[in-house]
Amino acid sequence: LISEAVTGSKASVGPPWFDRYTVPLALVLVALSGIGPVIAWRRATAANARRNFAAPVLSAALALAVLSLAGAGRQPLALAMFCCAAFVAASVAQEFLRGVRARRAMTGESTPGALVALVRRNRRRYGGYLIHVGMAVLFVGVAASSAFQNARDVRLAPGQSASVGDYRLTYVRPTAAVANDPRGTGALLDLGAVLDVSRHGRHVVTLTPSRGYYPSLDPAQGSVGRLIGGEATSHVGLSAGLRRDIWTAIEPDMASLMPLVKRGNQVVPLVRPDLGLVALAAIAQRYRASPPPAQFRFLDSPLVTWIWLGGLIIFGGGLVALWPAGGPVRLRAGARLASRSRLARDPGPA
Secondary structure, eight states, X not given: OHHHHHHSSOOOOSHHHHHHHHHHHHHHHHHHHHHHHHSOTTOOOHHHHHHHHXXXXXXXXXXXXXXXXXXXXXXXXHHHHHHHHHHHHHHHHHHHHHHHHHHHHHHOOOHHHHHHXXXXXXXXXXXXXXXXXXXXXXXHHHHHHHXXXXXEEEEEOTTOEEEETTEEEEEEEEEEEESOOXXXXXXXXXXXXXXXXEETTEEEEEEOOEXXXXXXXXXXXXXXXXXXXXXXXXXXXXXXXXXXXXXXXXXXXXXXXXXXXXXXXXXXXXXXXXXXXXXXXXXXXXXXXXXXXXXXXXXXXXXXXXXXXXXXXXXXXXXXXXSOOOHHHHHHHXXXXXHHHHHHHOOSXX
């Protein structure tokens, strides 16, 4: 609307606009979440800044060098996000380390005990630091999974293979089941495949994607056709891990089965759904015995789990920051508040 008022033309706010503006904003947001903890409130000086920024900047530079050698340089925005995340992690770790050292020097506590006591006495501060780290981890997952994702659609017959990035996908054999729906979705026919995924010649995982076919209320589809004529849904084969997620989905070739479905419609009466299931079982058996090629979609998405991990860290940091203080801490806080109230009422003696 502002663009239309100023220039006379209304700007389109679609995916290209968000890609253009939200990525730089995300970089700035993550960078600021690392800068904030190392700038002392009302005590920021050039000397303090040089001392506090040394370790975070060195960590970001080290991440830049290592990831560039690993091949991440082909995606400069993602590489910038990784460096910002390294900066945030180093700045927060530095603050925790300094606090624990100071606490140990004053009380002689062990490192774990000093860490727990430090966080307990400064819940909002250190809970906020954890939230900063969680944001950095979350954005790293978003950057990696979007910038380095490999996706490919391939058509394979049993025994054939295709390469997607560093992975090799092999269609081992088809699967077909009738009225066997362990997910409880209501699918009467389930057609799928057993896939072997390997990397550099070594087996990685076996995936079993499938597609479920549901009944329809339309009698015009026939006694057998109506059993599978409803909406069909994909059951994704997924292998999730800390480093990457591997996804596969299948689109079976139903055109090759339609002649059998039409023949079943002619033989089985509409009022005998039990015989329709028998015919459907025969169709599934035919699919297993003579499977046509199927369409597969294969995705390799790195660090997707980091998105969920970052969210959990943010949630945990929020709990730490919001957790009510213990009895002694509340008593001390109440005493300070009472003292301030007395000073405000009668500042003379002070």
